[in-house]
Amino acid sequence: xxxxxxxxxxxxxxxxxxxxxxxxxxxxxxxxxxxxxxxxxxxxxxxxxxxxxxxxxxxxxxxxxxxxxxxxxxxxxxxxxxxxxxxxxxxxxxxxxxxxxxxxxxxxxxxxxxxxxxxxxxxxxxxxxxxxxxxxxxxxxxxxxxxxxxxxxxxxxxxx
Amino acid sequence: xxxxxxxxxxxxxxxxxxxxxxxxxxxxxxxxxxxxxxxxxxxxxxxxxxxxxxxxxxxxxxxxxxxxxxxxxxxxxxxxxxxxxxxxxxxxxxxxxxxxxxxxxxxxxxxxxxxxxxxxxxxxxxxxxxxxxxx
Numbered sequence: 001x002x003x004x005x006x007x008x009x010x011x012x013x014x015x016x017x018x019x020x021x022x023x024x025x026x027x028x029x030x031x032x033x034x035x036x037x038x039x040x041x042x043x044x045x046x047x048x049x050x051x052x053x054x055x056x057x058x059x060x061x062x063x064x065x066x067x068x069x070x071x072x073x074x075x076x077x078x079x080x081x082x083x084x085x086x087x088x089x090x091x092x093x094x095x096x097x098x099x100x101x102x103x104x105x106x107x108x109x110x111x112x113x114x115x116x117x118x119x120x121x122x123x124x125x126x127x128x129x130x131x132x133x134x135x136x137x138x139x140x141x142x143x144x145x146x147x148x149x150x151x152x153x154x155x156x157x158x159x160x
Numbered sequence: 161x162x163x164x165x166x167x168x169x170x171x172x173x174x175x176x177x178x179x180x181x182x183x184x185x186x187x188x189x190x191x192x193x194x195x196x197x198x199x200x201x202x203x204x205x206x207x208x209x210x211x212x213x214x215x216x217x218x219x220x221x222x223x224x225x226x227x228x229x230x231x232x233x234x235x236x237x238x239x240x241x242x243x244x245x246x247x248x249x250x251x252x253x254x255x256x257x258x259x260x261x262x263x264x265x266x267x268x269x270x271x272x273x274x275x276x277x278x279x280x281x282x283x284x285x286x287x288x289x290x291x292x293x294x295x
Contacts, residue, residue: 012202043203
């Protein structure tokens with residue numbers, strides 16, 4: 001089990017991820033799973049540039065991402081996985097990717113979105129998806145930067 | 161009259177502050193815009209803002225980014241790679257912005273080299289600078 005961190009962050013790779021998480025995790029590879037980004041050559045270039053030198057970035061859709069992650073999870077190489085939304089992680093889980101913990105790292109506010117904690121806001125659909133992940137045995141935690149103490153989603157989900 | 165547009169791209173309030181401070185030195189600077197990346201902003205949203213500041217006409221644009229490898233720089237360089245009229249220089253400082261703002265040259269290799277040199281030569285440690293000045 002080498003998927004060191006599966007993180008939901010709508011910014012995908014940015015300063016917090018590069019400066020804090022990669023070092024904290026010792027991850028040497030980033031796998032982004034996102035359908036829209038996989039189809040967007042411009043964003044693929046921006047995100048590849050955002051990783052430090054020597055840290056390869058792979059951008060996958062959900063189907064090929066699941067295959068790749070199952071393969072990587074069986075190797076000792078530490079990998080950081082990034083997705084933009086809970087739906088993607090749920091789809092990976094349904095496809096059999098072993099994910100013990102999913103970290104909510106950045107989910108923007110907006111109309112129809114409820115603030116859970118600091119920079120973490122969710123829609124009602126996302127809330128349902130996060131609960132489903134928990135039911136499937138994947139722990140959902142909020143940890144924005146590596147130095148933060150993780151907060152269990154379960155402890156702040158009021159259930160409505 | 162400067163032939164090119166200038167955009168300062170960077171994190172948070174830095175671009176706006178560099179713009180305001182450059183105007184403190186030079187007076188009002190036309191065709192200079194600042195595009196700051198908010199902490200929670202997504203890179204694709206930032207790319208839209210930066211494209212809007214760059215404009216859709218054919219005018220050359222010089223983008224100064226604050227940090228090599230940061231999201232504003234990464235987005236700007238991906239835009240520049242696809243658009244020959246856009247040039248991106250990382251590591252912005254006030255000396256470069258003032259020099260570019262007051263320039264009436266074309267945005268070509270010579271000007272870019274001069275701006276990079278102006279930016280670099282303004283980074284000195286005082287004792288070494290003094291020793292060079294008095295020797």
